[in-house]
Amino acid sequence: MSRSMQSNGAGPRRPGDREDICPVCKSTRYLNPEMRFLVNPECYHKMCESCVDRIFSQGPAACPIAGCARTLRKQRFRQQTFEDLKIEREVDIRRRVATAFNCQESDFETLLAYNNYLEDMEVATFNLLQGVDVDATERKLAAFAAQNAASISANNAKATETRTAQHAHTAAQKEQARLNRAGATRADVASMAEREEAHREAIDAVANAKDEPGQKVVLLKKSTARRTAAEKARDKQRQQQQQQQLQHPGDSTDHEIYKIQGLKPVIHPPPEKAYDPFGGMAHTPVYYTLQSHYEHPWLDRARTDPGIVAGGYDLREYYHRTMLAAFAGLGCFIDEEMGEKEKGRGEGDDKMVATEGAAMAAAAAAGADRAARRDVL
Amino acid sequence: MRYQATAVQYLKRFYLTNSPMTYHPKEIMQTAVYLAMKAEDTFHSVRSFAEKLDVTTESILASEFLLTQGLRFTFDVRHPFHGLEGGFMELLAFTNGKGEAGPGVKKSPKETREEMLDMSPPPGKSKAKDIKEIVIRCQTAHGKAKELLKTSALLTDAYFLYSPSQLWLSTLLIVDEPLARFYLDTKLPLTSEVKPKIFTVLRQCAEMLRSSPATQPDKEEKKELKRIQKKLEQCRNPQKLDLVAINRAQKRDPDMNGGDGLGETVAKRRKLEREQSMKESEDLFGPVLADKKG
Known part of the structure; x- marks a missing residue:
């Protein structure tokens, strides 16, 4: 009864808070009703919040529990979730392993491959939990994570x-x-x-x-x-x-991308081609090869006059432009193209007007005509 | 020079869709030159331009928007002059023995130079002795071709029917056919399929350029022009006689239906009609259906 009364002011009680005496400073809940216990996932030794503040606020320090002496950091202290610290530790380890082993059954081609994968995962977990080959397992886990980082x-x-x-x-x-x-x-x-x-x-x-x-x-x-x-x-x-x-079904179990053994082959969509504003048209000139220098009596002034040269006028631009203009549209036969267009429009339309402008004018005239008729009425 | 050519093309384009009986060419011409000067980077203020022509600035500006509309806001005219310069540059390069033939033609610069020396002379002249004479020949051809482009090409419909490159090559064909043939041989391989086609087009174009009228009218033409002018004065569209007044009225009352020179009552009635139809269209069952007799 006294306990429940004491905990009234301390808010919701967490599983680790049941002890009344801090193993480090030996202070009791009687003296400090708002005492909270924290653990560090490094060694899972419990101590009160004020001890953590006192010992680790200056930086990393050794665990004060006798016979432990692991270096702990204040940042990693947290309140425990489970009453039993063994379970707390197992959950932590399982979570850590699961971050590396996060494939799903749907990613594998065969059930056997998936089971092998699960076995690997379970072996790693067991080793870490029971302290068998911890170093080797840690190395293996790190290598696995590095290898499959992308996936x-x-x-x-x-x-x-x-x-x-x-x-x-x-x-x-x-x-x-x-x-x-x-x-x-x-x-x-x-x-x-x-x-x-x-x-x-x-x-x-x-x-x-x-x-x-x-x-x-x-x-x-x-x-x-x-x-x-x-x-x-x-x-x-x-x-x-x-x-x-x-x-709206709850979750979409789409196939995901992994490269662990026995995974289903992933079909990537073909990469998008770079945008070509000319639609595959050739950029190289067909009729001429552009040279870096051309003689032209008319251009001599542009070569020597400092007024032009100082402005940064580049004669190569001029060469490019003139040569382009010299042959642009040489293979373009306007009457042929227009003939095809006219044919496409169809010969049946005998009222066809030659240009849009004429059509517009005709429409306007018709409108005026209509207006005039309305006037008479 | 360029702005003159552009102005001529503006005039030609404008009268594709408009009648000289509606808009007098004399009025449109001033505006075309003014607009072409703007478009071709040789801008003069309206005031100085009008002073030189001895007209009012308003008479130039009145038809400016009209002209741009007639051009469908396309101010860019592709002229063949640039292309001619490019061709001349290349011909000079060939005479120097530095000119590269087109990508499809396998000829070394030396070969083309020798070919140039072997070229048959223009009619009435003896064969060239050395490369200097060839250079002079190229220069004269260039000058003559330029002159043709400034006159015949502008006075005929060639701009509408042929591309700029075809235009300048056909002038070269008129001026010095062997030179033009030699030049095109360095561009197109003998097996090229389009080559005969290009040659026929160039010949057609050359024919059109040859048929162009003289730049200065002779006596008979002057007589004819006077007759046409008199006729035009009698049969012009009375609504478009005074473009300046129309422009002014349009500026004063932009609702006046595009400044058609309509009477005030007509404009008012149309405005009322428009308002009524707007009101009807907001009605629940839409506007009254138009009767078929119209």
């Missing part, structure tokens, strides 16, 4: 994605459920009011009775009809909600 990170990204999608989905479900509940209570209130009204009407009818036996029955029928309509609407809403849930 591991990709897998992690994928896992986070699915997790967020799941979160979003559950949130949506909750919201829908809340709306349904609200709708249901509203419907309940409405039906209650209806029933009351029907009741009142019935009483009124009885009070003003003029020997009409069918009256009461009719009233009842009306109210039941109304109620059933409301129920039908509610049913419909529920069905829609269920359909929505079916349409």
Whole structure:
């Protein structure tokens, strides 16, 4: 009883807080009711928060528990999650191994490959847990992580994605459920009011009775009809909600990318080609080879005049431009192309106008004509 | 020079879609030159330009937008002059024995130089003795071709029908056929399929350029021009007689339906009609359907 009273001010109690005496400073909960115990995953020795502050705030230091002497850092101290520190340690190790071994069954070609993979993982875990070949196992784990770094990170990204999608989905479900509940209570209130009204009407009818036996029955029928309509609407809403849930399955178990033994081959989409604004047109000139120097009496001034040279005028630009202009469109036969275009337009249209401008003019004239006719009317 | 050629092309393009009976060429011509000067990087202010022509600035600016509309806002004109310079540069390079033949032709610079010396002379002249005479021949051909491009090419429809490179090569064909043939042989291999096609096109173009009218009209043509001018004065579109006034009215009242020179009452009535149709279109069942008789 005294314990529960003591813990009142200390907020929610964590599993490690049950001890009352700190093994390092021997202070008791009696003296310090808000005492919290922390552990470091390096050695899992428990000590109170003030001890951690006192010993490790100056930097890394040795564990104060006798016979341990491991170097600990303040940053890594945390409150334990499980009552049993062995379990705490196993969970930590399993989590660490799982960050490297994060493939799923769907990634493997055969079940045997997946089982082999799981066995590797389990052996590593067991070795770390039981302290068998710890150094070798750690090295193996590091090598494995380094080898598959890309796939591991990709897998992690994928896992986070699915997790967020799941979160979003559950949130949506909750919201829908809340709306349904609200709708249901509203419907309940409405039906209650209806029933009351029907009741009142019935009483009124009885009070003003003029020997009409069918009256009461009719009233009842009306109210039941109304109620059933409301129920039908509610049913419909529920069905829609269920359909929505079916349409959004919880997590997508798409195939993921890994390169561990026995993995399914991953088909990458072909890389996108670099954008070519000319659509495969050749850039090399067909009719000439551009030279770095051309003689031209007209250009001598541009070569020597400091007024031009100082401005950075490059004659090669001029060469390029003139040579391009000299042969651009040499193999372009305009009358041929236009002939094809005309043919494409079709000969049946005898009202065809030669140019768009003429067509526009014709349309404008027609409009003016129409306006003039309207004037007469 | 370039802006003059551009102005001529502007005029030609404008009258593709407009009639000289609607817009007088004299008015449009001023604006075309002014606009071409702007487009070809030889800008003069309107005031100085108008002073030189002895007209008002308004008369130049009145038809400016009209002209740009007629050109469909395409101010760029590709001239063959640049290409001619490029060709001349290459011919000189061939005479120096430095000219590279086209990628498809396997000829060393020395071979082409010797070929040039072997070239048949222009009609009425003896064969060249040394390379200096060939250089002079190239220079004269260049000058003559340039002159042709400045006159015949602008006065005919060649700009519409042939590409700039075809234009300057056909002038070279007119001026000095053996030289043009030699030049094209260095560009296109003998087996080339397009070669005969290109030659026929160049010949057609040359024919068109030869048929061009003289730059200065002779007496009979002058007479004819006077007759046409008189006729034009009588049959011009009365709505477009005074472009300056139309422009002014349009500036004052942009709603006046594009400044058609319409009377005020007509403009007002159309405005009312437009408003009514707008109102009807907002109606629940849409506007009244137009009757078929129109």
